[in-house]
Amino acid sequence: MALKESEAIVLRTYPLRESDLLVTLFTRLEGKVKGVARSAMKSRRRFGGALEPLTYVRAVYDDRERRDLARLDSCEVIESPMASEVTYSRAAALAHVAELLDEILPDREPSDAVFRLSLAVLHEMRGAVLWMPLTYFELWMTRLMGFLPEFGECVVCGRELDGNRAFYHALADGLTCLDDKRIASSELSPESRKIAGQMLRSRVSEFAAIEWPKAVGQDLRKFLLQILERHIEKKLVTAGMLERIAG
Amino acid sequence: MSRFAEPMTRLIDELKKLPGIGNKSAQRLAFHILRSSADDAAALASAVQDLKAKLQLCTICNNITDVDPCVYCSSPTRNQKLVCVVEEPTNIASVEKTRHFNGVYHVLHGSISPLHGVGPEQLRIGNLLSRVSGGEIEEVILATNPTVEGEATATYLAQQLKRQGLRVTRIAMGFPVGSDIEYTDEVTMLKAMEGRREM
Ligand SMILES: [Zn+2]
Ligand SMILES: [Zn+2]
Numbered sequence: 001m002a003l004k005e006s007e008a009i010v011l012r013t014y015p016l017r018e019s020d021l022l023v024t025l026f027t028r029l030e031g032k033v034k035g036v037a038r039s040a041m042k043s044r045r046r047f048g049g050a051l052e053p054l055t056y057v058r059a060v061y062d063d064r065e066r067r068d069l070a071r072l073d074s075c076e077v078i079e080s081p082m083a084s085e086v087t088y089s090r091a092a093a094l095a096h097v098a099e100l101l102d103e104i105l106p107d108r109e110p111s112d113a114v115f116r117l118s119l120a121v122l123h124e125m126r127g128a129v130l131w132m133p134l135t136y137f138e139l140w141m142t143r144l145m146g147f148l149p150e151f152g153e154c155v156v157c158g159r160e161l162d163g164n165r166a167f168y169h170a171l172a173d174g175l176t177c178l179d180d181k182r183i184a185s186s187e188l189s190p191e192s193r194k195i196a197g198q199m200l201r202s203r204v205s206e207f208a209a210i211e212w213p214k215a216v217g218q219d220l221r222k223f224l225l226q227i228l229e230r231h232i233e234k235k236l237v238t239a240g241m242l243e244r245i246a247g
Numbered sequence: 248m249s250r251f252a253e254p255m256t257r258l259i260d261e262l263k264k265l266p267g268i269g270n271k272s273a274q275r276l277a278f279h280i281l282r283s284s285a286d287d288a289a290a291l292a293s294a295v296q297d298l299k300a301k302l303q304l305c306t307i308c309n310n311i312t313d314v315d316p317c318v319y320c321s322s323p324t325r326n327q328k329l330v331c332v333v334e335e336p337t338n339i340a341s342v343e344k345t346r347h348f349n350g351v352y353h354v355l356h357g358s359i360s361p362l363h364g365v366g367p368e369q370l371r372i373g374n375l376l377s378r379v380s381g382g383e384i385e386e387v388i389l390a391t392n393p394t395v396e397g398e399a400t401a402t403y404l405a406q407q408l409k410r411q412g413l414r415v416t417r418i419a420m421g422f423p424v425g426s427d428i429e430y431t432d433e434v435t436m437l438k439a440m441e442g443r444r445e446m
Pocket of ligand 1: 155157159176177
């Protein structure tokens with residue numbers, strides 16, 4: 001038995017048997033790790049709120065031989081999402097981060113860049129501003145996973161897109177110019193391409209002071225989601241929830 | 248090929264659908280039922296059938312009941328102006344255990360859970376809002392679980408209810424964050440009710 005300790009973000013829990021919880025953790029040490037928290041349902045005192053989704057914890061777990069499930073020994077809260085008010089829209093935004101990480105990260109493959117991105121984004125999600133950190137998160141996840149296409153030129157003819165209209169399609173990679181756009185394409189506005197460019201050069205905290213209603217970067221988020229969902233080959237439940245949330 | 252006769256296999260398959268029952272437990276239970284008297288087996292079967300046939304949701308509070316309205320909603324000795332909102336019917340027993348709550352209930356049958364695609368539309372909130380719009384209710388206590396989902400549900404309900412000029416309170420976090428009301432002892436639950444705060 002090897003006892004391991006790592007910073008981690010709780011992604012999901014499922015009830016398992018009578019009183020155990022199956023926990024998916026995004027650990028800094030090993031990436032996504034699934035483990036069992038014994039008796040967590042009944043004696044939650046042992047883990048307290050540490051197993052709530054998107055809690056930033058210090059986890060101790062051990063890997064048992066010939067089993068893919070770790071045994072979660074302890075979880076100490078470093079930062080809880082419940083420290084600030086949990087509104088419906090905030091809960092949906094947090095769940096979106098959890099679902100995307102859970103779906104996209106491979107098992108047991110560490111990624112310090114994704115870990116740092118997640119922490120920074122969660123930090124910005126403490127208040128009422130949600131659409132900015134969500135946009136930043138989706139953009140950077142697409143980039144860090146290696147799915148983000150070039151914004152500057154048409155994938156078909158190579159024409160410069162700066163100063164021109166740009167389009168994307170649900171089933172194709174990259175952006176196209178007006179001449180090469182396929183039927184049923186959507187437009188990615190120059191403003192949103194500018195936002196993406198700025199976000200790729202800056203920290204998420206630098207956007208904290210900017211007023212950011214849902215409409216800002218909405219086409220960019222749709223574009224990014226289409227890419228992400230195409231790669232994980234499924235629709236994200238939380239994306240539909242977020243769409244229904246006003247403002 | 249199954250190792251058992253067809254009726255046995257069928258019962259085992261049905262028992263396995265129950266929470267916490269694996270293959271081994273299902274076989275053990277099935278053999279127990281096989282060995283028991285015909286009367287006992289019939290009593291079990293009819294109890295299962297009656298459960299579905301005779302129980303329904305209270306049209307006022309959504310509690311599971313065999314009479315509509317349920318015993319709480321129809322009781323002349325309970326304070327009908329004080330409503331305690333819970334996630335599940337089983338949570339009512341936890342509040343009742345305190346013996347200090349004399350109001351009535353409202354059961355949501357779940358909580359807002361974005362990861363499972365459950366928004367406010369999927370919860371039984373409509374009849375709570377129509378209930379309070381009648382003007383008979385003075386206070387609503389939100390006793391959803393102290394989890395992210397329970398909090399999101401309470402925050403959402405508080406917004407909706409306060410628009411109607413009601414006193415809305417939230418039970419205190421006397422019990423640990425992340426816990427489930429169902430597993431809370433009566434002292435903790437009582438403290439949580441007493442320490443409820445204005446929302
Ligand atoms: Zn082109
Ligand atoms: Zn009732």
